[in-house]
Every structure is written in structure tokens, then in C-alpha cells.
Amino acid sequence: MEKSKTFLFVKKNWCKKCGICVEFCPKGVFKLGKDGYPEIVALDKCVECKLCISLCPDFAIFSNPEKKKDYEDR
Amino acid sequence: MLFYKLFKDKDGRKVGFVQANEACIEAALLAGMRFFAGYPITPSSEMASVSSEKLPMYGGKFIQMEDEIAAMTAVCGASMAGLKAMTATSGPGFSLKQEAIGYAAMNEIPCVIVNVQRAGPSTGLPTQVSQGDVMQARWGTHGDHPIIVLSPSTVVETADLTFDAFNLAEKYRTPVILLMDETLAHMREKITLPAENELKLVERKRATVPPSDYRSFDTRFGDVPPFEPYGGKYHFHITGLTHDEMGFPIVEPDDVVKAMDRIHRKINNNLDDIVKVKQFQTDDAEILLVSFGTPVRTCLGAMEIGRKEGLKIGVLQLQTIWPFPDKAVLNLAKKIGKIFVVELNMGQIINEVQRASQGKSNIKGINKYDGLFISPDEILSHILESKG
Amino acid sequence: MMENIIHDYLRPKKSFPHVWCPGCGDGIVLNAMVRAIHSLGKSKDEVVFVSGIGCSSRAPAYTDFSSLHGIHGRALPFATGIKLANPKLTVVVFSGDGDALAIGGNHFIHACRRNIDITVVVINNNIYGMTGGQASPTMPTGAYGATAPYGNLDRPFDVCKLAAAAGANYVARATAFQFFQLEKCIKEGIEKKGFSVIEAVTPCPSLYSFFNNTGRGVDMLKKLRDRAVTTQKAATLSPAELEDKIVTGVFANENFREYCAGYAELVEKAERSKKNEESL
Numbered sequence: 001m002e003k004s005k006t007f008l009f010v011k012k013n014w015c016k017k018c019g020i021c022v023e024f025c026p027k028g029v030f031k032l033g034k035d036g037y038p039e040i041v042a043l044d045k046c047v048e049c050k051l052c053i054s055l056c057p058d059f060a061i062f063s064n065p066e067k068k069k070d071y072e073d074r
Numbered sequence: 075m076l077f078y079k080l081f082k083d084k085d086g087r088k089v090g091f092v093q094a095n096e097a098c099i100e101a102a103l104l105a106g107m108r109f110f111a112g113y114p115i116t117p118s119s120e121m122a123s124v125s126s127e128k129l130p131m132y133g134g135k136f137i138q139m140e141d142e143i144a145a146m147t148a149v150c151g152a153s154m155a156g157l158k159a160m161t162a163t164s165g166p167g168f169s170l171k172q173e174a175i176g177y178a179a180m181n182e183i184p185c186v187i188v189n190v191q192r193a194g195p196s197t198g199l200p201t202q203v204s205q206g207d208v209m210q211a212r213w214g215t216h217g218d219h220p221i222i223v224l225s226p227s228t229v230v231e232t233a234d235l236t237f238d239a240f241n242l243a244e245k246y247r248t249p250v251i252l253l254m255d256e257t258l259a260h261m262r263e264k265i266t267l268p269a270e271n272e273l274k275l276v277e278r279k280r281a282t283v284p285p286s287d288y289r290s291f292d293t294r295f296g297d298v299p300p301f302e303p304y305g306g307k308y309h310f311h312i313t314g315l316t317h318d319e320m321g322f323p324i325v326e327p328d329d330v331v332k333a334m335d336r337i338h339r340k341i342n343n344n345l346d347d348i349v350k351v352k353q354f355q356t357d358d359a360e361i362l363l364v365s366f367g368t369p370v371r372t373c374l375g376a377m378e379i380g381r382k383e384g385l386k387i388g389v390l391q392l393q394t395i396w397p398f399p400d401k402a403v404l405n406l407a408k409k410i411g412k413i414f415v416v417e418l419n420m421g422q423i424i425n426e427v428q429r430a431s432q433g434k435s436n437i438k439g440i441n442k443y444d445g446l447f448i449s450p451d452e453i454l455s456h457i458l459e460s461k462g
Numbered sequence: 463m464m465e466n467i468i469h470d471y472l473r474p475k476k477s478f479p480h481v482w483c484p485g486c487g488d489g490i491v492l493n494a495m496v497r498a499i500h501s502l503g504k505s506k507d508e509v510v511f512v513s514g515i516g517c518s519s520r521a522p523a524y525t526d527f528s529s530l531h532g533i534h535g536r537a538l539p540f541a542t543g544i545k546l547a548n549p550k551l552t553v554v555v556f557s558g559d560g561d562a563l564a565i566g567g568n569h570f571i572h573a574c575r576r577n578i579d580i581t582v583v584v585i586n587n588n589i590y591g592m593t594g595g596q597a598s599p600t601m602p603t604g605a606y607g608a609t610a611p612y613g614n615l616d617r618p619f620d621v622c623k624l625a626a627a628a629g630a631n632y633v634a635r636a637t638a639f640q641f642f643q644l645e646k647c648i649k650e651g652i653e654k655k656g657f658s659v660i661e662a663v664t665p666c667p668s669l670y671s672f673f674n675n676t677g678r679g680v681d682m683l684k685k686l687r688d689r690a691v692t693t694q695k696a697a698t699l700s701p702a703e704l705e706d707k708i709v710t711g712v713f714a715n716e717n718f719r720e721y722c723a724g725y726a727e728l729v730e731k732a733e734r735s736k737k738n739e740e741s742l
């Protein structure tokens with residue numbers, strides 16, 4: 001699988017710091033930051049299992065840079 | 075199974091000897107009603123039966139729901155999907171429907187609700203007449219809300235006011251209540267329905283903006299928002315929560331007032347179009363009978379007999395009872411010193427007559443609430459009694 | 463690149479974040495529902511999203527389908543009116559456990575019996591969230607709530623058994639943790655002609671947790687993951703072993719006649735009698 005294309009971004013003003021992405025990512029891609037928000041620390045390990053974008057209850061994880069742009073001011 | 079037959083006369087109009095319950099549905103079908111959701115209840119059940127038989131013939135939908143509440147909510151749903159929709163019920167069922175009637179008022183859903191009044195409270199006298207739901211028709215659902223209520227007195231008028239009910243519902247995006255009563259519901263009279271080309275039907279105003287600019291409750295085109303049905307390019311949201319033009323919840327006091335004012339204004343600014351009364355021999359009258367629904371017939375009888383005996387009686391019939399015909403009542407109260415308000419309840423509409431007449435006339439109630447219909451003699455004896 | 467499909471379906475003018483608490487399962491279920499609709503290739507124009515009252519019933523405001531946020535318990539009759547009025551529409555309903563099974567219980571069983579082509583997702587979090595944590599009709603006996611300070615006296619409904627017994631064509635259960643299974647069930651439910659019930663067992667990390675000490679959303683999702691067993695697995699377990707389990711899978715997959723299809727047949731009969739009437 002082509003790995004380099006994976007894009008992930010947590011939109012902080014939608015994120016409610018529930019920690020679900022941190023807990024359930026099987027590859028440890030996220031880490032809980034000091035501010036309580038998840039930080040993406042190991043994107044290269046992502047296997048695109050989609051668990052994070054599926055289980056994030058707040059639709060706060062963007063996996064497409066274009067969409068992220070669309071939603072920037074929301 | 076229908077218990078009446080309609081025949082076509084030489085002008086292509088349907089003619090029949092029918093009950094008001096039957097006349098209402100026949101008129102509704104002509105008015106374009108294509109959805110009826112019902113639940114069995116005396117004395118309105120014939121309306122569901124006739125609808126179940128006729129609607130499928132007209133490409134419409136009938137559904138018997140599991141309860142009264144479901145019937146009213148299904149009507150809201152069907153209307154939002156674009157069909158002219160109605161339900162019919164009686165006292166207890168009308169009580170149950172109230173929350174959903176409020177939903178229809180709040181979301182400006184055109185629909186017609188028939189309440190064939192029977193004596194209450196509670197189960198009351200299921201097969202006997204009453205006009206006890208006058209205030210409930212106005213204030214039954216919680217919260218301030220606009221509503222239109224029409225009340226026919228004959229079978230012919232039932233058909234006429236059914237057309238009006240659908241037209242007003244569509245024109246103003248509002249629920250309209252047709253307040254009938256048991257006596258009328260089961261009375262048979264000859265009706266002649268208009269031919270299709272004689273009908274003046276109103277259809278809800280549609281959107282003219284592109285989908286991206288659509289608002290569920292758009293106020294840019296007047297107080298009645300354009301309507302688009304579910305199932306098209308227009309994607310929109312509605313909610314029973316107090317909402318803005320997009321249908322999204324609001325709590326800001328100014329926004330709330332704006333929203334509330336508009337839904338009331340769309341009715342209150344159009345009273346001349348909505349409110350209908352009929353006057354009988356009021357020009358020279360010294361005594362005025364104010365009534366609505368079936369007792370109007372008795373009032374007319376009393377007027378005829380009374381006039382022969384020298385009592386100058388006139389009659390004011392309120393065809394629209396809500397919004398209340400303030401203007402007509404006041405004008406007559408200024409001219410006529412004695413008003414009797416005839417109603418089959420313990421005195422409901424009389425309070426409105428008193429309010430509207432601003433102390434200009436002497437007002438008394440003639441009330442009957444024993445489950446029986448009122449006779450001209452009863453009215454006359456009240457009049458004579460008060461003369462002393 | 464993997465797509466987070468939900469971002470194609472959020473209502474353009476609605477502001478976010480949504481109303482649900484941190485870690486609440488409602489957003490997960492909504493995401494699964496949207497993905498199911500997406501995978502079926504449905505146009506947004508043909509979908510109507512209906513709900514009643516409660517936390518999960520807020521969902522329809524957020525997606526770009528036409529929608530109706532109704533009154534408490536009545537989502538299904540609203541949906542029934544919409545569907546019967548225009549059978550071409552795909553009508554999807556979100557209803558909570560209290561909405562669907564207490565105040566709306568009568569509508570629920572009759573919608574199953576009527577078998578009209580509507581898909582209802584019952585978001586079951588075992589409690590009334592929006593009103594402050596009262597006991598719901600799926601709250602386990604002995605659990606605590608704002609109206610069950612000594613432990614709930616009532617027994618919970620089994621949503622799936624109830625729906626299957628009442629005649630729904632498709633009945634399935636998945637937990638919010640089992641996202642892909644949930645998505646598949648909702649997809650199958652929408653595809654199925656007839657009434658479909660998908661019970662989505664979700665965490666309420668605010669109120670249910672407050673009264674029952676079940677931890678945060680993360681903890682509750684883990685618990686759901688651990689308690690879930692398939693119907694096949696469940697068949698091998700004793701009642702005692704099943705005690706705390708959530709049996710997931712498909713509980714009914716029937717092909718009883720769908721209501722709108724039945725109505726179309728009825729219309730043919732009616733048209734024949736109309737001809738008779740007109741020949742008079």
C-alpha cells in the first residue's frame with residue numbers, strides 16, 4: 001500500500017477531547033496532548049483502518065486536505 | 075361500503091342526499107385532498123370510511139393509524155411530502171391530537187382537522203351533540219399559536235367550508251380546524267358539488283430561489299414562507315423547537331419574538347380574507363342571536379317565528395369562529411341593544427362576544443348542554459323570559 | 463487516501479460542534495448511517511431523515527438531507543405519513559430508547575406490523591439523557607437513574623425480540639463500537655423492502671455514567687466491545703454466561719409484503735370499482 005498519502009487532521013474547535021481516537025487507533029498514531037486534545041504523532045504508522053474517523057463522535061478528524069479547507073471557518 | 079350515491083346533473087355537477095360527514099370528504103376530494111389518516115371514533119367515523127373507499131380511486135392515500143396521535147402526525151408528514159392532507163376525529167381524539175396540531179402550527183404545515191363535537195368532558199355522551207370544544211379548538215395545544223377554525227351549520231355549508239378550509243390551509247401554511255357537531259355530522263341534506271372547472275383552488279406557494287438559497291421558513295417573500303415538499307433538490311430541516319428561518323433552534327429573545335410575531339401576523343393581518351360571517355335580517359333587528367354551527371338553523375327558525383309575533387330578531391352566524399369576528403360583532407353590538415349568544419355548551423363563545431362588543435350591548439347566553447339539540451321554542455322562551 | 467464520508471453530508475449552514483456530550487455514541491451512529499446511505503449510492507434528494515425528541519433525535523439537523531425533528535415518540539407516524547405520501551423516498555428514522563419504546567412504543571409495534579418501508583435506528587443508551595437521566599424502557603433492572611435512586615424496578619425491553627415478534631422484515635443489533643457492522647446492518651435495513659429496525663447500543667457517558675459509574679465514553683465503548691457476542695456465539699453460551707452480554711447480529715430477515723406495495727395492489731381494486739361508479 002502506498003503509505004505517504006495518508007492525511008489526518010484534528011479540527012480542534014470540533015473536538016471534545018473524548019480520547020476515543022487515542023484509545024482505539026491500533027497503531028498509536030494519536031497521543032493525548034497536554035491541552036487534552038489528541039496530537040498526531042506517528043502518521044507514518046497509519047494503516048488506514050478508518051477506526052479513528054469512524055469512531056470520532058464529533059466528525060473532528062479530517063482525512064482529506066480539500067475537505068479540511070472547505071470546513072476551515074466552521 | 076358507501077351509504078350514499080352521487081349522481082351527475084345535466085351540468086356535470088355531482089348531486090346527492092348525504093350526511094355532512096360524507097359531504098365533507100366529497101368536498102375535500104374535490105379540493106385536492108389526497109391523504110387521510112384516521113382512527114375510529116364516533117361520531118366522525120364515516121369520514122375515515124368514505125376516505126378509505128374513495129381515496130385509492132383518486133390516486134390518494136388512506137391509512138388507519140394505531141391511534142389519534144399517530145393519525146395527526148402522519149397527516150403532518152404527508153403534508154410535508156406535498157399532499158393536501160386531513161384527519162377527522164371527535165372530542166377525546168381531538169384532545170389527543172393537540173400536541174401534533176401545535177407542531178403543524180409551529181412548522182406551518184398546511185392541513186385540515188375535522189372535529190365532530192360530542193358532549194364531554196372525557197368520554198361524555200359519544201353519540202350526542204355538543205359545542206363544547208370551541209375554546210379547545212383555539213387554545214387546545216400549549217403555547218401561543220395561530221389557528222383558523224370554521225364551523226358549518228348545514229350539509230351544503232360543510233362542503234363549502236371544507237373547500238375554504240383547504241384553501242386557507244394552503245394559502246397561509248397553517249392547520250385549519252373544521253368544527254362540526256354530531257347533529258350536523260349525521261344529518262342528510264341535498265348537496266350539489268361544484269363541477270371541477272368551477273372550483274377555485276389554492277395551492278401552496280412554491281420556492282423561487284435556487285436550492286442553495288432555500289430556507290425552511292423564508293420570510294423574504296412575505297409572512298407566509300414558500301413551501302417545497304420533501305423529495306426534491308431542496309434540502310431543509312423542520313423542528314418543533316422555536317426556530318429561525320433555516321429551521322434551526324433559537325433561544326435569543328429577540329429572535330424568538332420575531333418568529334412568534336410572524337406566524338401570528340400572517341393570520342392577523344389577513345382577517346378580511348379569513349373571517350366570514352353571515353347576517354340574517356340584522357338591518358332592522360332589535361334582538362340579535364349570535365351563533366355558529368348547527369344551532370344557527372334553530373336561530374333562523376326562532377327568527378322566523380319570532381318575527382311573526384312581532385319580535386324583530388336578526389341572526390349573526392359566525393362561519394369563522396377563530397380568529398374571532400370581532401369587527402362584525404362590534405358593528406352589530408353598536409346597533410342592536412340585545413344580544414343572545416346561542417351555543418350548545420355552558421357558555422364559551424359568549425365571552426368572546428362580550429369582549430368584542432365592548433359593552434355596547436346587553437348580552438345573555440342561551441345554553442344547552444344536555445346532549446340534545448336546541449329548538450326554536452327554547453330560544454324564544456329565553457327571549458320572552460328576559461323581556462319579563 | 464481514505465475518505466471521511468461524513469464531511470460530504472454535513473448540512474452547509476449548520477454550525478458545529480454538535481450538541482452531544484464528549485464521547486457520546488450518537489455521533490458515531492450518525493456517521494455509520496451516513497456511510498450506509500452513501501454506500502447505497504442514494505442521492506441526498508431522495509432521503510428524508512426523521513426523528514422524535516431526545517438526544518439522538520437531534521441528529522437530522524446536522525446532515526444535508528431533508529429532515530423532520532418531530533415530537534416525542536411520534537417519529538414513526540411522521541415517517542409513515544411521509545413514506546406513504548411519496549413511496550419513492552428513502553425514509554430513515556433516528557429514535558432513542560425512550561422515544562421509540564416508551565412514549566412511542568405503540569407506534570413502534572404498529573410500524574413493525576404494518577411493515578412499511580422505513581428504516582429506524584433505535585439508539586439505545588438505556589437512559590433518558592436530555593431530561594436528566596431518568597430510567598428508560600431498556601434500562602437494566604437494578605441500574606440507577608434520576609428516577610431510579612434505589613435501582614430500577616422494571617425489566618428492560620429486548621428491542622430486537624420485540625420488533626421481530628411484531629413483524630418487522632429486518633431486525634439487527636450492533637454496538638456503537640462495532641462501527642462497520644453497524645454500518646452494514648443499517649445498509650441492509652435500508653435495502654430491505656419493509657420495516658427495518660437496527661438497534662444501536664450506545665454509551666451515554668454523561669447521565670448513564672453519572673448514575674452508574676461507568677466511566678467516560680472511551681471506557682463505555684471498551685465495555686461494549688467486550689460485552690458484544692455474535693448470535694452464533696450466543697447460541698453456545700449458557701443463560702448465566704449470557705447475563706452481561708450484548709448479542710449482536712441479525713434477528714429477522716423476512717420478506718413479508720411491504721405496506722406501500724400492498725397499497726398499490728389495493729389501488730387496482732379501487733380503480734375497478736371507480737369504473738363501476740362512473741358507469742352509473
Ligand code: SF4
Nearest residue numbers: 025046047049050052
Ligand atoms: S486510520 Fe486507523 S491506523 Fe490510521 S490513524 Fe486512524 S485508527 Fe489509526
Ligand code: SF4
Nearest residue numbers: 015016018019021056
Ligand atoms: S475522537 Fe474526535 S472528539 Fe474524541 S478526542 Fe479524538 S478527535 Fe477529539
